[in-house]
Amino acid sequence: TQSTRPQRLLHAVQKNATRGDPRSVVKAIDNFCRQKEWAMNVGDEKGCILDSVVSEVNPVTVLELGTYCGYSTVRIASLLPPRAKIITLEFNPDYAKIARQVIAWAGLEDKIQVVEGPSGEWIPKMKEQFGVKTFDLVFLDHWKDRYLPDTKLLEDCGLLRKGSILLADNVICPGTPDYLEYVRNSPRYKSQYFKSHLEYTKAEDGLEKSVFLG
Ligand SMILES: O=C(CSCCNC(=O)c1cc(-c2ccc(F)cc2)cc(O)c1O)c1ccc(O)c(O)c1
Numbered sequence: 001t002q003s004t005r006p007q008r009l010l011h012a013v014q015k016n017a018t019r020g021d022p023r024s025v026v027k028a029i030d031n032f033c034r035q036k037e038w039a040m041n042v043g044d045e046k047g048c049i050l051d052s053v054v055s056e057v058n059p060v061t062v063l064e065l066g067t068y069c070g071y072s073t074v075r076i077a078s079l080l081p082p083r084a085k086i087i088t089l090e091f092n093p094d095y096a097k098i099a100r101q102v103i104a105w106a107g108l109e110d111k112i113q114v115v116e117g118p119s120g121e122w123i124p125k126m127k128e129q130f131g132v133k134t135f136d137l138v139f140l141d142h143w144k145d146r147y148l149p150d151t152k153l154l155e156d157c158g159l160l161r162k163g164s165i166l167l168a169d170n171v172i173c174p175g176t177p178d179y180l181e182y183v184r185n186s187p188r189y190k191s192q193y194f195k196s197h198l199e200y201t202k203a204e205d206g207l208e209k210s211v212f213l214g
């Protein structure tokens with residue numbers, strides 16, 4: 001039977017990356033996506049912006065919306081302080097299965113919890129299910145029309161605190177116009193746009209970093 005792109009991406013990691021070495025896993029995926037097949041990872045260019053925001057925030061609790069194959073999950077987790085944790089939500093069970101194996105190859109299972117299901121259902125259960133108080137950093141990279149409703153849900157569930165950072169991928173391509181309008185015009189956020197390119201291409205894209213003001 002024909003393999004899927006996530007399966008081929010995982011094989012490239014197992015073939016070319018060193019077990020327990022997150023940076024080699026990131027490199028192997030970027031090489032696969034540049035040389036073999038494009039895939040919707042945040043990629044190396046936007047990944048460097050992600051790295052700088054994670055290093056600056058130094059978060060203890062991270063929420064990622066949209067795991068896909070775990071590329072950004074591994075990127076973020078490899079920069080977290082010892083006791084810090086990342087919860088990553090993925091709707092698609094096939095993606096989640098691949099992501100768990102990519103994360104295991106990187107040796108980061110202890111810092112990462114992959115949760116399967118719709119973000120709209122899981123966000124209201126975060127406190128009771130995972131003992132989360134608030135998130136220091138949220139990386140939005142799932143369905144682009146879920147960024148705004150899920151942000152409002154995070155606010156309503158008391159999962160953001162004064163200073164929580166939202167970092168959103170793809171605000172230009174594919175684009176998240178309603179989300180951008182909200183975080184850029186709401187008095188409850190201070191927003192900043194980091195211009196970049198759509199992963200592995202020359203098309204414009206960027207990340208929007210928004211600080212929740214409480
Ligand atoms: O894929 C999903 C939804 S989550 C992935 C969201 N991410 C994107 O869509 C995304 C897309 C692009 C992009 C794609 C084509 C272009 F021409 C240009 C850009 C880039 C990104 O960086 C992204 O993050 C899913 C869920 C449940 C299911 O059952 C299922 O089959 C699929």
Ligand SMILES: [Mg+2]
Nearest residue numbers: 042141169170
């Ligand atoms: Mg993306």
